[in-house]
Amino acid sequence: MNKHEIEAKYKERDSQKRNNSLLFRRYQSYTRVQKLDKLLLKIDKGILKNGLLDVGCGDGWFLRYMYENFDENFQYTGIDYLVDRIQRAKVLSINTFKFFDCDIEELNDSYKYGLVSAFTVLSSIGDKNQQNMLLRSMWDRVIPGGYLLVFDLRYRNLNNSDVNSINSSDIMETLQVDSGISDTGTVPPVLFDIFGPSGSPLIEKMLPFLRCHFYLLIQKDSV
Numbered sequence: 001m002n003k004h005e006i007e008a009k010y011k012e013r014d015s016q017k018r019n020n021s022l023l024f025r026r027y028q029s030y031t032r033v034q035k036l037d038k039l040l041l042k043i044d045k046g047i048l049k050n051g052l053l054d055v056g057c058g059d060g061w062f063l064r065y066m067y068e069n070f071d072e073n074f075q076y077t078g079i080d081y082l083v084d085r086i087q088r089a090k091v092l093s094i095n096t097f098k099f100f101d102c103d104i105e106e107l108n109d110s111y112k113y114g115l116v117s118a119f120t121v122l123s124s125i126g127d128k129n130q131q132n133m134l135l136r137s138m139w140d141r142v143i144p145g146g147y148l149l150v151f152d153l154r155y156r157n158l159n160n161s162d163v164n165s166i167n168s169s170d171i172m173e174t175l176q177v178d179s180g181i182s183d184t185g186t187v188p189p190v191l192f193d194i195f196g197p198s199g200s201p202l203i204e205k206m207l208p209f210l211r212c213h214f215y216l217l218i219q220k221d222s223v
């Protein structure tokens with residue numbers, strides 16, 4: 001998949017996000033951070049001194065979130081194919097953060113990180129082999145004892161055929177790992193429009209199979 005194809009996919013995805021109501025976007029953001037906070041409590045903070053790499057970093061929101069909530073002395077690195085996103089990330093973030101317009105294989109060093117993350121990146125890759133290649137490349141960048149964090153879509157997007165589903169078991173099978181910490185969250189926009197901001201959290205709790213996103217944290221074995 002080349003940069004032009006990825007750019008087209010993300011423009012379509014961003015257009016659909018803008019079509020979602022402001023209330024839904026706030027609900028989705030709140031749910032995401034709430035779930036993230038629980039997962040991040042499981043991380044050995046000492047490992048993070050080896051730095052963080054966010055793959056498909058967008059405007060760098062996750063790196064800024066980690067900076068604000070953990071430690072300003074960590075090394076924060078973000079990569080993305082889309083130049084406009086990297087430019088925006090540099091504007092919004094402090095100048096000690098490093099952002100690169102490149103693929104993970106194009107990083108100039110062989111440095112390994114305490115945490116490698118990817119948010120709604122894998123579901124944008126239509127080819128399963130390329131998806132698995134990216135997963136393995138991300139895993140290779142994790143130090144022994146470090147973590148891989150993935151947030152993505154459990155189901156196909158019926159409104160956008162370019163957005164694919166993936167799940168925790170797929171990832172663990174590809175990486176040949178036996179365990180990870182996972183969670184799910186967020187009802188789809190169509191259900192949110194029906195049940196609203198007050199009813200959607202109840203639906204999410206009572207009918208977990210309707211949750212459209214998943215979160216997975218995997219720790220690599222120490223040597």
